[in-house]
Amino acid sequence: MLSQSMFPWILLTAAFLFTLGALGVLIRRNPLVVFMCIELMLNAVNLALVGYSSYLNSEEGQVFAFMVIVVAAAEVVVGLGLLTRVFSIGRELDVDDLDEMKQ
Amino acid sequence: MNALLAVLLILAAISALGVVFSSQTLYSALSLVLTVGLLAAVFLVLNAQFLFVVQLIVYAGAVMVLFVFIIALLDPAAEDRPRLLDLRLILGVLAVATLCTAVFVAARDDVTYDTSCTTQAVTCMHGYSVGSLAETGVATADPFHSFGFPENAVDRAGNVQTLANQLFHTYVLPFEITSLLLLVAAVGAVYLTRRVAAGPRRDPQAEERWRDDLVEGPD
Numbered sequence: 001m002l003s004q005s006m007f008p009w010i011l012l013t014a015a016f017l018f019t020l021g022a023l024g025v026l027i028r029r030n031p032l033v034v035f036m037c038i039e040l041m042l043n044a045v046n047l048a049l050v051g052y053s054s055y056l057n058s059e060e061g062q063v064f065a066f067m068v069i070v071v072a073a074a075e076v077v078v079g080l081g082l083l084t085r086v087f088s089i090g091r092e093l094d095v096d097d098l099d100e101m102k103q
Numbered sequence: 104m105n106a107l108l109a110v111l112l113i114l115a116a117i118s119a120l121g122v123v124f125s126s127q128t129l130y131s132a133l134s135l136v137l138t139v140g141l142l143a144a145v146f147l148v149l150n151a152q153f154l155f156v157v158q159l160i161v162y163a164g165a166v167m168v169l170f171v172f173i174i175a176l177l178d179p180a181a182e183d184r185p186r187l188l189d190l191r192l193i194l195g196v197l198a199v200a201t202l203c204t205a206v207f208v209a210a211r212d213d214v215t216y217d218t219s220c221t222t223q224a225v226t227c228m229h230g231y232s233v234g235s236l237a238e239t240g241v242a243t244a245d246p247f248h249s250f251g252f253p254e255n256a257v258d259r260a261g262n263v264q265t266l267a268n269q270l271f272h273t274y275v276l277p278f279e280i281t282s283l284l285l286l287v288a289a290v291g292a293v294y295l296t297r298r299v300a301a302g303p304r305r306d307p308q309a310e311e312r313w314r315d316d317l318v319e320g321p322d
Binding site: 024 | 105108109112115116119120122123128131132135138139142145146149150151153154157158161162165166169170173174176177178189191192194195196198199202203262265266269270273274277278281284285287288289291292295296
């Protein structure tokens, strides 16, 4: 059972980690770092889910955190496959450079 | 326990700063390993033993090894320092500050931080359905049968057993869908990283000779 005084701090840390990940997605240009920042955001959501699970004495938040971990693993597999593909055709790894889909 | 939790949260926040603001990709990855490990410790303190193990195995074990491997494969020495006083950085900081403030305000105003009235919080969250149930006169005795948070449910049967009960009874369909998702991801990764020129290795000189033969005829 999570003590009452610590629960806002867990939510605060989760919000901080999430917004930090969002900031990294916005300002970094290396797609590998962008992926890592997405992982950071997913981890922040996991922290909030587990914190609520402990706070509300319900194990459902942990089940959903487990699903989030599975989704994150699948996303990393596909994303890194895409990056190796981009690298193997000789493109520079820069999200500003890879903008053909915009045109 | 509270002090330990506070120290873990602060260290996780600091190492997350390292993920975003490191100049080298590898340092970002190592900071993320540290963040993930600290969050796993937070899970352990929060009585989520199963997620602690899964976090260590899947994130720190599989995902981060994959990240470090790809970094070493692609460009280990790539420097990507975020430029200061960039328009994008300013816009990003503004957007993030707005989002962060919104999250803080929402968390302060809308969440009741009183563990003794969990039932009231649930009533607030699901007031509509509870009201409609009360109107029809159905299940007035236990309106929260699907959201019943029993005392110490997380501690009751050991965390892994409790979680497995949820995972294989209540959420068995989403669980199976995640297995399908993993299958699709694996097939997609194999498709993306296959060899471009399948089959026997092509020899450009031989192809040119063959094309010349086609044009000029064999000697």
